[in-house]
Amino acid sequence: MTRTNLGRRGFLFGAAGLGAGAVLVGCTSNEPEGQNNQQPVAGGQGANSEPGKQVTIGFSAPAADHGWMAAVTINAKAMAEQFSDVTLNATEGTNDVNQQIAQVESLINGGVDVLAILPFDGKALTQVARQAMDDGIPVVNVDRVFDTPLAYRCWIGGDNYRMGVNAGNYIAEELKRQNKNNPVIGEVAGIDSLPLTQERSQGFKDALQRHGFRVGPRVAAEFTPESGERQTANLLQGAQKLDALWNHDDDQGIGVVAAIENSGRSDFFVVGGAGSRNMMELIKADSGPVKATVLYSPSMASSAIAMARLLGQNKGLEDLAEHEIPAELTTYSAVVTKENVDNYMDVGFDS
Known part of the structure; x- marks a missing residue:
């Protein structure tokens, strides 16, 4: 970085x-000049960028x-x-x-x-x-x-729950745009024992339910490329049909993408999580399964x-x-897509 x-x-x-x-009060007033009794609005304490x-x-x-x-x-x-x-x-x-x-x-x-x-x-x-x-x-x-x-x-x-919500909303809206009925939506979570993983998964589930969808095949990895590849391979073997996949973490996402490439499948799209520069480059190229990532910067x-x-x-x-x-x-978990990826490259990190 x-x-x-x-x-x-x-x-x-x-x-x-x-x-x-x-912040200064407005200049418009019906009172005679010098008769405006409004108090100044509270403001900051000087230019914080100046040395102190x-x-x-x-x-x-x-x-x-x-x-x-x-x-x-x-x-x-x-x-x-x-x-x-x-x-x-x-x-x-x-x-x-x-x-x-x-x-x-x-x-x-x-x-x-x-x-x-x-x-x-x-x-x-x-x-x-x-x-x-x-x-x-x-x-x-x-x-x-x-x-x-x-x-x-x-x-x-970061906001782990909203991270899941925003991932779910993006996936649901994209599937509706594609006119997908009864889509199969997979999830590659992080470490299930961690509250942050539980919050992300709950937000994802709640968002999909709001759109009338549900979470399908789900596996948990360990935030590493190795575990991401292993667990995604297991998920793909058991899911002959898949329309979308959310991966909680872009570091393990390196393995997720490798497993997808090894499978030869191209029947679904992937949304990542955290906002690595690696994933942003894939999103920008728009030549593979990764179409978005949800920031946890x-x-x-x-x-x-x-x-x-x-x-x-x-x-x-x-x-x-x-x-x-x-x-x-x-912080806010913005969704990074092909349309806005250049705006977020500055916060991308190396996986």
Whole structure:
């Protein structure tokens, strides 16, 4: 991933000086000049892109053993480099819960001003995050949520349920456009024991039901190309008829596409999930089964660093009336298609 991945989403939350700093009341009034008693509308706190107080941000995330997770750390580091008033102390990614706890404790003891943490296990990291909050260090919780809001000042993450909804809506509308009756719709999920997978599947099911359709053959993979290929091959062997397939994750989607190519089948289309550059290139080429992907963008890490900076400087989001950073920010799972793919290449990540 290059730094261009920050794009407009990387700077969405006040990092590019988008606002005017204050919202002015209208000039039209029936009152005589000088008699307008309206109060100014609350606004932001100046140009947030301008250098301010120096802020040291501690950053911790799991190991970069997955394209999406690797992009999280890449985006965080690249965003920090955009600010002359930010020093980023990033720990080495780890999937060892105890090691991540120790790393966060080290950041706390090192005197960081703000923490941005994507926990490998939200429940396990809750106590150390709460320790930081109790010590007066604001915590930006990224994606995998801690067990209590007392452990974070702000949460930013994706909308897993709506990701499934938007995938289901796109597939249903496309099948209706093709005049498909009683279509067979498959699903290659992620790890079924994870709440995020359950939420994605529920949203997918609910959206299809709304259109009068249902989920057909379904398998669960493990977010890896190998498991994606293996499980998709199993699904295709048992589904002689298939009209559409939703794959939850574009990293495992590499294997999903490989299994489809190996099968020689071309009787259905595929919608991916997360928004890898690999899948976006396939969508743009429009020469294979992949016709869309639903975003769950790692650019949320860029925004987390931008918000951590503002928290450290006691600023709000300059385009909003509130003086403080919101407690929660949920990213939107846009559907990327051939028609709009160029608009989203900037947030694509390498699988």
